[in-house]
Amino acid sequence: MSSERRGLGKGLEALIPPAPTPSGVTEVEVDRIVPNPRQPRQALDPEALQELATSIEEQGLVQPLVVTEVEGGFQLLVGERRWRAAQLAGLEMVPVVIREATPQQMVELALVENLQREDLNPLETATAYQQLVEEFGMTQQEVADKVGKNRVTVTNTLRLLKLPDEVKNALLSDEISEGHARAMLRLRGGVAQLQVLQAIINKGLSVRQTEDLVRRMVEEPKTEPKPPQKSPELRALEDEFRQALGTKVNLTQGSRGGRLVIYYYSDEELQGIYDVIVGD
Structure with missing residues (x-):
């Protein structure tokens, strides 16, 4: 097992300690269980779900679900695929282990379970990381430690949301x-x-x-846009100004007028241009 998955092997006991009351396996009605609203996985493969339901019909639900008590029933912590497949298989009762869990632990446990099974799409993983950071104030390093990843991996995964x-x-x-x-x-x-x-x-x-x-x-260099080509008439007029003033001239023309730029390189040249235009 690589070092990056070090946190995923801690299991349920590390994330959610047993409730103070006995928490062995018990049977509850399947319709008294509601899904975890903080479940990061957004979609389930219908074909794989049906295959699991067929297996449950034949062998029963071997691995118990993990739930926490809520008003009127139970909320899933671990085992949403098995719970939904059990419903498809027509089970009325399912084995569960009851635990206490805070909202943050519910997110952490659902995330870790899916990462262990490699069930999450990268965007679903990113959304769960974001929830831990924004809703529960965890740093990216704390998220990385919790799920057994390095911080750079968590950072790059979060960037997918952009x-x-x-x-x-x-x-x-x-x-x-x-x-x-x-x-x-x-x-x-x-x-x-x-x-x-x-x-x-x-x-x-x-x-x-x-x-x-x-x-x-x-890496593609950004080329400067080329100035529009001047008409022969405009170039001829520009040459006449240049000859008359004895210096560089730039004449441009647009749909609503234009611009005449006269260059000079010394006070003497400026005086000469003044004399030509204004006169004595």
């Missing part, structure tokens, strides 16, 4: 991978990121190809 909605939706629907999304973070502005997204989808770019494309876009 991507345009179109990119985030593509990541949620598996049109692009986390590697594609991370590559786009180098770009400033949603327009460029959306251009890369379309290139990934239309051309089937790999993560490495996406990184190369982004690098070229970042």
